Amino acid sequence: MTEAIVYEKIGDIAVLAANNPPVNALGQAVRQGLVEGIERAEKEGAKAVLIYGEGRTFFAGADIREFGKAPTEPFLPDVCTRIEASPLIVVSALHGTALGGGLEIALGSHYRIAVPKARMGLPEVLIGVMPGAGGTQRLPRLIGIDKSLDVITSGRQIGAKEALELGILDKVAEGEPREIGLAYAQELIDAAAPRRAISEMPAPEPVDFDALYDAVLKKGRGLLAPAVAVRGIQACCELPFAEGMKRERELFMELMATDQRQGLIHAFFAERAVGKLPELKDVEPRQLAAIGVIGGGTMGAGIATSALLSGLTVTLIEMSPEAAEAAKGRISGNLQGALKRGKISPEKFAELTEKALTLATDYAALKDADLVIEAVFEEMSVKKDVFTKLDAICKPGAVLASNTSYLDVNEIAACTSRPEDVIGLHFFSPAHVMKLLEIVVADKTAADVVATGFALGGKMGKVSVRAGVCDGFIGNRILSKYRTCADYMILDGASPYQIDAALEAFGFAMGPYAVGDLAGLDIGWAVRKRKRAEGMDPRARDFTYADKLCEDGHFGQKTGMGYYDYSAGAKARVPNPEVMPLIEADRAAQGITPREFTDEEIVRRYMAAMVNEAARVVGEGIAKRPLDVDVTLLYGYGFPRYRGGPMKWADMQGLPGLLADIKSWAQDDPYFWEPAPLLEKLVAEGRSFDDLNKD
Numbered sequence: 001m002t003e004a005i006v007y008e009k010i011g012d013i014a015v016l017a018a019n020n021p022p023v024n025a026l027g028q029a030v031r032q033g034l035v036e037g038i039e040r041a042e043k044e045g046a047k048a049v050l051i052y053g054e055g056r057t058f059f060a061g062a063d064i065r066e067f068g069k070a071p072t073e074p075f076l077p078d079v080c081t082r083i084e085a086s087p088l089i090v091v092s093a094l095h096g097t098a099l100g101g102g103l104e105i106a107l108g109s110h111y112r113i114a115v116p117k118a119r120m121g122l123p124e125v126l127i128g129v130m131p132g133a134g135g136t137q138r139l140p141r142l143i144g145i146d147k148s149l150d151v152i153t154s155g156r157q158i159g160a161k162e163a164l165e166l167g168i169l170d171k172v173a174e175g176e177p178r179e180i181g182l183a184y185a186q187e188l189i190d191a192a193a194p195r196r197a198i199s200e201m202p203a204p205e206p207v208d209f210d211a212l213y214d215a216v217l218k219k220g221r222g223l224l225a226p227a228v229a230v231r232g233i234q235a236c237c238e239l240p241f242a243e244g245m246k247r248e249r250e251l252f253m254e255l256m257a258t259d260q261r262q263g264l265i266h267a268f269f270a271e272r273a274v275g276k277l278p279e280l281k282d283v284e285p286r287q288l289a290a291i292g293v294i295g296g297g298t299m300g301a302g303i304a305t306s307a308l309l310s311g312l313t314v315t316l317i318e319m320s321p322e323a324a325e326a327a328k329g330r331i332s333g334n335l336q337g338a339l340k341r342g343k344i345s346p347e348k349f350a351e352l353t354e355k356a357l358t359l360a361t362d363y364a365a366l367k368d369a370d371l372v373i374e375a376v377f378e379e380m381s382v383k384k385d386v387f388t389k390l391d392a393i394c395k396p397g398a399v400l401a402s403n404t405s406y407l408d409v410n411e412i413a414a415c416t417s418r419p420e421d422v423i424g425l426h427f428f429s430p431a432h433v434m435k436l437l438e439i440v441v442a443d444k445t446a447a448d449v450v451a452t453g454f455a456l457g458g459k460m461g462k463v464s465v466r467a468g469v470c471d472g473f474i475g476n477r478i479l480s481k482y483r484t485c486a487d488y489m490i491l492d493g494a495s496p497y498q499i500d501a502a503l504e505a506f507g508f509a510m511g512p513y514a515v516g517d518l519a520g521l522d523i524g525w526a527v528r529k530r531k532r533a534e535g536m537d538p539r540a541r542d543f544t545y546a547d548k549l550c551e552d553g554h555f556g557q558k559t560g561m562g563y564y565d566y567s568a569g570a571k572a573r574v575p576n577p578e579v580m581p582l583i584e585a586d587r588a589a590q591g592i593t594p595r596e597f598t599d600e601e602i603v604r605r606y607m608a609a610m611v612n613e614a615a616r617v618v619g620e621g622i623a624k625r626p627l628d629v630d631v632t633l634l635y636g637y638g639f640p641r642y643r644g645g646p647m648k649w650a651d652m653q654g655l656p657g658l659l660a661d662i663k664s665w666a667q668d669d670p671y672f673w674e675p676a677p678l679l680e681k682l683v684a685e686g687r688s689f690d691d692l693n694k695d
């Protein structure tokens with residue numbers, strides 16, 4: 001008997017306990033153990049079988065580390081069918097997260113019980129595949145087409161209460177999974193309950209699956225898996241069970257072979273790896289219970305909201321009592337959202353706004369804070385003034401953090417007597433919604449202060465990425481490059497509307513010009529003015545059309561006009577008629593004869609600019625690994641998740657071809673298209689960005 005499944009006989013009940021930490025993934029040994037356990041139970045004359053998981057959870061799904069490798073017997077769908085075919089009563093007792101193949105094992109069982117806190121679901125589409133062990137064949141038989149479509153195409157997790165209401169569970173009981181499972185199995189034996197094989201239940205009547213397929217494909221914005229899963233449900237309704245299982249397997253293997261599956265699995269593991277830094281191994285974070293926030297504008301209020309929701313107390317400092325009250329209003333507004341979505345109760349709302357939040361105008365209120373983060377005006381002199389005051393007021397060991405989005409954290413640290421306590425915590429707006437947090441580590445930042453930054457991000461449910469100090473850190477520095485590439489393509493003949501459409505077809509939720517209108521064109525305008533004031537490299541191409549748009553007062557959605565005219569609403573995406581004349585005038589003034597761009601060229605150039613700058617960012621150590629760039633772009637910049645991130649995309653495209661394109665474009669613009677040394681090195685060595693992730 002393989003140790004991954006521990007067999008035990010208790011009276012008439014054979015117990016199969018999964019023992020494969022950390023999440024009882026259904027690796028080969030577990031699958032083997034389940035089949036052997038069922039066979040042994042039948043040989044030993046048991047009347048029922050109980051399957052449950054030791055440790056933190058029931059099976060959390062197939063072992064996704066086996067993906068991409070040759071599948072090994074016994075295959076998971078066969079294990080589920082073997083369980084179901086047993087003449088004994090088979091009970092699964094769920095706790096933790098019974099996901100994917102885990103829930104499919106439970107569906108292969110005849111009865112299902114769970115503890116109240118158990119969660120379950122079929123999240124396969126989130127990693128680019130679909131249920132491949134009978135989920136699309138059994139679930140519709142159990143709960144119908146509509147509910148199965150929701151569960152399977154959303155990949156969402158379901159709580160035990162909802163699962164009971166849906167009919168996925170037969171019972172929910174307090175207690176340990178083993179105990180409630182044994183009691184339920186005995187109850188079924190005593191009641192002479194019948195085997196209840198889902199595959200023997202009638203399948204739902206077919207519906208218009210072509211229409212469903214089209215609707216799901218459209219909703220997925222290019223994501224294949226949910227739509228292909230619809231074909232699995234169709235097979236359930238149109239084919240006998242055994243043929244339906246074969247069809248499901250075919251569809252599953254088709255998805256397994258897609259780039260999207262590669263991209264999504266990469267994203268899954270990258271977002272877990274990004275918080276694992278060797279330099280933080282065994283480093284304890286400092287105490288984190290009470291924090292201070294300076295500045296209650298959009299960012300400060302968002303940060304305070306996120307901190308309050310994560311259980312921290314917050315002292316918010318503003319310039320005046322009125323400004324502090326206004327900040328409290330923003331925070332309450334943010335929390336109203338959480339209240340409406342049922343994330344917090346009315347009592348919790350009152351506790352957060354009335355007890356956990358303290359307003360003040362005097363920095364002395366920060367004397368006991370464990371960490372203070374400033375979100376004041378993006379001006380170095382203002383930041384230095386704040387940090388000088390904090391240095392004088394805050395207790396020894398307090399972490400002093402800046403939310404700056406590009407200023408030099410080393411320079412900020414240097415104005416305190418404790419540079420080792422200073423760090424950058426770059427939140428993205430709105431800070432209580434966006435998951436990305438760039439943890440900007442300055443030259444003298446202490447390791448336990450970095451660990452405290454990650455601990456804060458963890459409490460807030462952020463995806464935290466370590467960044468070095470440079471203009472724009474990881475995300476904004478790369479953004480500046482690919483955004484400039486788009487601007488250059490406009491100078492040379494493309495339109496902002498063609499560029500937005502091409503990149504939305506690539507998978508971005510919004511193209512760069514629609515994003516600019518949403519965020520506010522004045523932000524980019526200020527950056528361009530700052531860079532001109534700092535002195536731009538004479539080799540850099542400049543353009544005026546974007547400035548003129550701002551000079552005309554068009555900042556995007558907030559003024560009703562930007563690249564688009566919002567008078568008919570944001571969804572209408574009506575081009576602003578003033579834009580093309582400004583672009584044409586700029587081209588004429590620079591003697592540029594516009595040329596045609598294909599959508600393919602637009603995407604290729606845009607992505608090459610992104611990857612080339614990202615390679616510099618990794619090469620300079622600003623980002624630790626290529627996967628850190630992937631996670632940053634996925635969580636902060638709307639990069640399509642099914643492509644895995646820019647570095648994963650580049651690996652799948654092939655680095656040599658990308659470098660060749662960059663070199664050919666460098667003939668026209670050697671400054672902008674200078675190849676990144678790391679990219680040249682990897683191509684010369686025949687290596688990929690993913691090879692670097694594994695170094």
Ligand code: T1G
Pocket residue numbers: 022023025060061062063064065076097099100101102104123124127129130131132133135269272
């Ligand atoms: N296979 C292998 N390793 C896994 C794993 C899995 N399914 N799930 C998690 N891990 C690892 C993870 O990499 C990390 O490893 C550790 O476990 C803790 O995970 C046929 C084919 C279960 C909700 O998609 O959603 O079944 O970094 O840090 O936050 O239809 O992990 O410690 O070395 O995420 O508490 C379907 C994916 C597979 C579930 C736990 N199942 N996992 O979250 O811990 S496809 C899934 C999760 C399938 C069948 C198809 C979460 C979690 P390390 P963690 P967590």
